[in-house]
Each structure stands twice: as C-alpha cells, then as structure tokens.
Amino acid sequence: MNASALPAELFHHIAYSTRSAVLSAADVVAWARTSRRAHRCLLGDEFSRNKARALCGPAWCAVRRFWRAAQMAVPPADVVEAARALALALAAPPSAVASHSVWGQLVAQLLARSDVVAARVPGLDPPLVAAARADHQRIVAALLAHADVDPMEGENAAVRAASSANAVASLALLLADRRVDPSDADNAAVVAAAAADAVDALALLLAHEAVDPATGDNAPVLAAATAGHARALALLLTHAAIVPGAPSLDAAVDAGQHACVSLLLNHPAIQPAAGNNRALRIALSHSDTAIVCLLLAHPDVVVAGPPEQLPDDSPLFIPAPHPDDMTTTMPATTSWSRSLSIMSHTTSSADYATLCHEANEYADIMTEITELAAAVAVGAPADRVIALLAQVVDRGGAGTCNRLRVQLSSTGCAEAVAWTTASCANLAAEVEDMRARERDFCEEIHRLRTELAEAEAMQNDCINCGILQTEIDQLESKLVEQQQILRATLADRT
Secondary structure: OOHHHOOHHHHHHHHHOOOOOOOOHHHHHHHHOOOHHHHHHHHOOHHHHHHHHHOOOHHHHHHOOOHHHHHHHOOOOOHHHHHHHHHHHHOOOHHHHOOOHHHHHHHHHHHOOHHHHHOOOOOOOOHHHHHHHHOOHHHHHHHHOOOOOOOOHHHHHHHHHHHHOOOHHHHHHHHHOOOOOOOHHHHHHHHHHHHOOOHHHHHHHHOOOOOOOOHHHHHHHHHHHHHOOHHHHHHHHOOOOOOOOHHHHHHHHHOOOHHHHHHHHOOOOOOOOHHHHHHHHHHHHOOOHHHHHHHHOOOOOOOOOOHHHOOOOOOOOOOOOOOOOOOOOOOOOHHHHHHHHOOOOOOOHHHHHHHHHHHHHHHHHHHHHHHHHHHHHOOOOHHHHHHHHHHHHHHHHHHHHHHHHHHHOOOOOHHHHHHHHHHHHHHHHHHHHHHHHHHHHHHHHHHHHHHHHHHHHHOOOHHHHHHHHHHHHHHHHHHHHHHHHHHHHHHHHO
C-alpha cells in the first residue's frame, strides 16, 4: 500500500502517538517532505506543527516560547526535563507572555507537581529565583506559599536576583516574608542592586531595617562608583550609615566616571587628598583633564608644598614625556613635566620657587580648559570659543589641541572643531618641515663623508680633503643646531 494514501489519522498515530517514540522531529519533517499530502497531514495546521515541536522536548519548546508545544511535551515521568521546562518558562519576561494564556496553563501544570518544584537543574535557577528575576509577582506569591519552597535557599538568592533585575514588585513580596533576610551573604543584595543601577530595588533595600549599606567597607558604593551608576551612588550617599572612603573615589577616578567622582567629592566625609593625592595621580596617569579639574577644585587637594612634604609618589613627580613623542597625552605642559621630573627631596629654594611657579601655570591651564568647557556647554559664540581654544593650545601645545579636537567633535561646535583640526595640521606641518630639514642635513653630511673617504684613499689631494672636512664640520654644527631647535619646538608643541 502506498504510504501517501494512508488516512490522516494514521499519519498522526504513527508520527505522534506512538509511545515508543520511534520517529524524531527530524524524521517527521523528512516524511512530510515526501509528498504534499504527507506534509498536509503531518504539518498542515498549528496543532500538527506543535505536535512535531513537542518531539524536541519541553525545554527546547520553552526556550523558543512554543508554549502549547511545551505543554504537550511535558513527560509525566521525567522530573528533570519538566523542571528544566519550568525554569525556562519562568525566565520569560511578563511582557513576552502577557498575551499567551497557554504559558499560564503550562506553569500552573508544572507548579502543581511538587516533585518538579523541588527538583534542581544544574545551570538553571530554582523556580522562585527565576520567577523573582523575571518579576512574575503572582508566581512569586504562589511559590512563597508553596510548602516545598524555601525563600532563603542559596543565601537568599531570590532576593539577590530580584534586586539585580530591579524587579520591584517581586522584591517587595520577598521582603514582606519574615523568613527572608536581605542582609544575607554580607548584604550581597544591596551590592547587586548598586552594581546593576537598580535604583528602585535599591531604595526598597535601604528602607529595610536588616540591611547595612556600609557593608564590606562600603562595597555597594564601590560597585556603583566603579560602574558609573550615578543614580545608585547618589541614593547610597544619602544613607546615614555610609561614609565613603578613598577606595571608592580612587575606583571612580580610575574608571573615568566623572559624574560619580563629582558626587563623591561633594560628600563631606570624602578625603580626596588621601594617600598623597592618590586620586589626582591616577587621574594624571589617565590624562583625564575633566577629573583633574574636579580634584584641583577641591580645597583639600594641594599639589604644592615645602620640598620635605613632597614624597617620591607625589603627583608632582610624574615622568616627563620624551620630546620627540608627539602622541603624548600628558595634561600638563611639557616644560612643567620636564622640570618636575628632575626634582627630588633635596630641592633647593630656587628650584622650589620654580616648581611652585610651574604648578601655578598648570592650575592656570586647568582653569582655562574649565572655562572653555563651560563656554561650549552654554553654546557661546564661536569666536569666543575659538579665542579660549587658542589660549589653551598656546599653553598646552599639540597634545592638548588633539585631545580638545576629539572632545569637541561630539559637541556640535563645528567652528571650534575646524579650528582645532587646522591648528593640529599646522603644528604637524611645522614639525615635519623641521624634520625634513634635519634629514637633508644628514644626507649632505653622508655625501661629503663619502667624498672625503674617497679623497683620503687616493692620498693625492690633501687640499681637497681639508676643504671637505671643513664643510663636514660646518654641516655637523648646523645639524646639532637644527636638532636643538626641533627638540625645543617639539617640547613647546607637546
């Protein structure tokens, strides 16, 4: 008998109703491709397609959100597979299942089985944790009332999951349960909320009497500051128990989180000069002009003092860039860096006076850059912005010009960007012209030395040898002079 002539019911019975599961989903699809009638019988409607999907197992269906197929696929005897399907179904956000009544039926069907609720699948969240993370508040309420559910499982993992996901409704239900301890695992829930910028969840936790936000040497503050979560940090800093320390400021500076640095500097307990101005040294090492400005504006940050108060790791003792390095990103002028790099504990009074003068120059350029940033922020006229730019570039050189060009490109100030681009090109062209002249000198010296060597080998033209040697001496003198001019120009431009 031709298989394509079989009744439709027999097609289904062979493909989907055999208890021994002889055919896999791939087998059914292959069979369906043998003829149009086979395709119509096996995959021609949604019910048939769901039966074919169910052959892949409930977990496969749940991942792809084929809820009806998952419901069909749940095996009565395979507890692990059913638990996997439950965990994956609960991981779907409420917005994705709101219009799927079958999802609710599937979850209710699985939650009704105590063995499935109690089962644990490696790599997947327990039901309460999964429901809390996705903020399925009705499921969370049902699980909290379930006899086989312990809300404190995994050191209150459900609270941590809801906190990091900012699942406020589920978190409120968990915190209302007396068995739950949100301070478990060294207040890990607060740290998780701060690290995820889950402000609403963080507010709920801070209002709970058992929570200590200053845990682990202000670990929540450190997490928020490092990640740049200014909203979470601002909320934490309003709590009376929190006294932010230097590690949080150092971490925010190191991560370049400007808003968080500003928040911390405004807290009365912060000590920005701790560790011999460690925060300032970190900002200088990253050439982060904005943060350097913030730190220098704080009254506790002092970068000049008597020589005996300037240790080797003071921010004033930073290595000078090489004069030939045009890519340097030092925020200070090269002359300042160069003079500071040779200072030591034995600094003389005259050198110390020079040091203070150079430090004042550095403070001046920071003031000018701050003024420039303010002018750009308020949309000042282009001629005013360009005048400020010229002042800063004249003091800071090509390195500053390059950085400002990059920073201004995102402000929409086209005239300022064009000016800095042209200035960078002019400075680069000037330096390249000097280097070309230096190469010409070197090539001429090499040519004359070759002629001198040939004349000396002939040993018959002493007068010509003397003339050549004189020309070489003169060119070498000019070369040394040209190199000195080039290095001085590079020092001024960088």
